[in-house]
Every structure is written in structure tokens, then in C-alpha cells.
Amino acid sequence: MSIQRDERSTALSPMSAQEGRVALSYDPLDPQQIERLALSDAHGGVTTFTGRVRDHNEGEAVVGITYEAYESMALKELSAIAAEGLERFAGTIIVVHHRLGALDIGGVAVVVSVSAAHRAVTFEACAWVIDELKARVPIFKHERRADGVVWVGLGP
Amino acid sequence: MSKETLKVTVLFFAATRERTGCREASLTLDAPSTLLDLKTTLYTRHPKLLELDGYVRWALNERFEPNFERALNSGDVVALIPPISGG
Numbered sequence: 204m205s206i207q208r209d210e211r212s213t214a215l216s217p218m219s220a221q222e223g224r225v226a227l228s229y230d231p232l233d234p235q236q237i238e239r240l241a242l243s244d245a246h247g248g249v250t251t252f253t254g255r256v257r258d259h260n261e262g263e264a265v266v267g268i269t270y271e272a273y274e275s276m277a278l279k280e281l282s283a284i285a286a287e288g289l290e291r292f293a294g295t296i297i298v299v300h301h302r303l304g305a306l307d308i309g310g311v312a313v314v315v316s317v318s319a320a321h322r323a324v325t326f327e328a329c330a331w332v333i334d335e336l337k338a339r340v341p342i343f344k345h346e347r348r349a350d351g352v353v354w355v356g357l358g359p
Numbered sequence: 360m361s362k363e364t365l366k367v368t369v370l371f372f373a374a375t376r377e378r379t380g381c382r383e384a385s386l387t388l389d390a391p392s393t394l395l396d397l398k399t400t401l402y403t404r405h406p407k408l409l410e411l412d413g414y415v416r417w418a419l420n421e422r423f424e425p426n427f428e429r430a431l432n433s434g435d436v437v438a439l440i441p442p443i444s445g446g
Contacts, residue, residue, distance in 0.1 A: 254446050270445070271372060271373055272372075272445075273370065273372050273418070273421075273438055273440065275421060276418060276421040276422075276438065277445075279421055301445055301446075312445075312446065313445065313446050333446055336445055336446055337443070337444075337445055337446045338443070339423070339443065340443065340445050341372070341418070341438075341440050341443055342443060342444065342445030342446075343372060343373035343374075343441060343442070343443065343444060343445075344444035344445070345373065354373050354374040354377075354441060354442070355442065355444040356414065356441065356442025356443070356444050357374060357411070357414055357441070357442060358414075
């Protein structure tokens with residue numbers, strides 16, 4: 204697990220099989236590059252979920268999002284989710300990277316990539332990982348709207 | 360006879376950081392103290408945190424801690440976690 208802050212670290216190579224599968228990054232995420240970390244010659248199926256910043260939320264126009272995290276705990280929770288995922292969905296490789304910092308519309312906020320010998324479990328595991336991430340990883344969304352900024356989740 | 364004390368670090372994020380105006384605080388409490396004692400002390404010091412009560416989850420040493428009766432130890436790191444909205 205790692206927190207990437209500089210340009211070079213986004214190259215994500217070279218690294219061992221386990222390294223780099225869970226990460227927080229202040230640099231832009233490249234879904235294709237992240238998906239590569241989940242590949243194995245023994246795995247015929249790979250599902251990648253990419254979460255992007257959309258231009259609206261709760262009926263309001265959104266200009267951009269800044270993500271903040273309790274970084275050390277967020278990495279622990281992400282690693283725990285990946286480990287639990289490997290127990291629930293045997294035979295998978297799970298990769299999950301989340302972006303931090305300021306993103307514009309269309310910016311890639313999160314990438315979850317799961318591979319396995321066959322496709323069915325990759326769909327299921329990928330959905331499970333992103334649901335768990337949204338429920339328990341301490342990452343906070345500061346939404347920039349046309350009329351100001353709001354921390355998401357604090358009600359109207 | 361002087362009272363025994365314990366010292367904890369408190370971390371604030373996002374909305375809780377904005378309400379308190381700080382990222383981190385070091386608090387000295389009477390020993391023994393619970394998470395609830397810390398919460399009471401913090402809310403007295405930063406009344407604006409009350410606005411977020413019900414939205415905030417608490418973490419003790421990087422794990423969510425739902426039990427406010429939990430006893431604190433010197434060196435503990437407590438974090439106020441506002442609504443999570445990753446992804």
C-alpha cells in the first residue's frame with residue numbers, strides 16, 4: 204500500500220505482485236495502467252470500475268470535487284477490504300486506487316480492478332469492493348458548486 | 360495528592376476541521392477517562408461540533424469505535440470522522 208505524491212510514482216513500476224494494489228494518489232489515475240496490476244496469465248476475466256466526477260449532485264450543478272482523507276486509516280481500511288475480498292472471492296486479484304486532491308468534471312476518482320480465472324466472480328467482487336469503500340474508507344468529498352462549496356453527506 | 364492524567368491526540372477532518380479551526384489537538388484528561396469524557400470536553404471547547412453531532416463517527420487508533428464507554432489510554436489517537444463520501 205502506498206500514498207503517491209510525485210510524478211514518478213504514478214508509473215507504478217517495477218513492483219512485486221502485491222505491491223501497488225492498494226493506493227491513494229494525489230496524481231491522476233490511469234485506469235488502464237491500474238488494471239494491468241490485476242492481470243495474470245491464469246486469469247481470463249477482468250472487470251474494472253472507474254468512478255468519475257460528474258457534473259451534478261443532489262440536483263445541484265457541480266464544478267469539481269476535492270477529496271481529502273484520513274490517509275493512514277484510509278490505507279488500512281482499503282487494505283482490509285482487499286484482504287477480506289480475497290477471502291470472500293477466492294482466486295481473484297483485487298486492485299483499488301483512490302484519488303485525493305482537486306479534480307475537475309470527468310476526473311477519475313477511483314479505479315477498482317478485479318481479475319479471476321472466469322468472469323462471474325469479477326463482477327461480483329468489483330461491486331462489493333466499491334460498496335465497501337464507500338461505506339468505510341475515511342475519504343471526504345468537498346464539492347465545488349456554482350454557488351459555493353459543501354462537504355458531501357451533511358444533509359441539505 | 361495530584362490527580363493522574365492521560366494525554367490523547369485528536370484529529371479533525373473535513374467539516375470537523377473547519378468547525379474547530381484545527382487539524383490536530385493534544386488533550387490532557389483525568390485518568391481514567393472514556394471516549395465520552397473526551398467528547399464532552401471537546402464539545403465544550405468547540406461548541407460548533409454540536410452542529411455535526413449525529414453525522415460524526417469516531418475512530419480510536421485508526422479503527423471505528425462505536426462504544427463511547429471505551430476507556431482511553433495515554434498516547435491514543437482519536438479521530439472525528441465526518442460523513443464518508445469516497446468513490
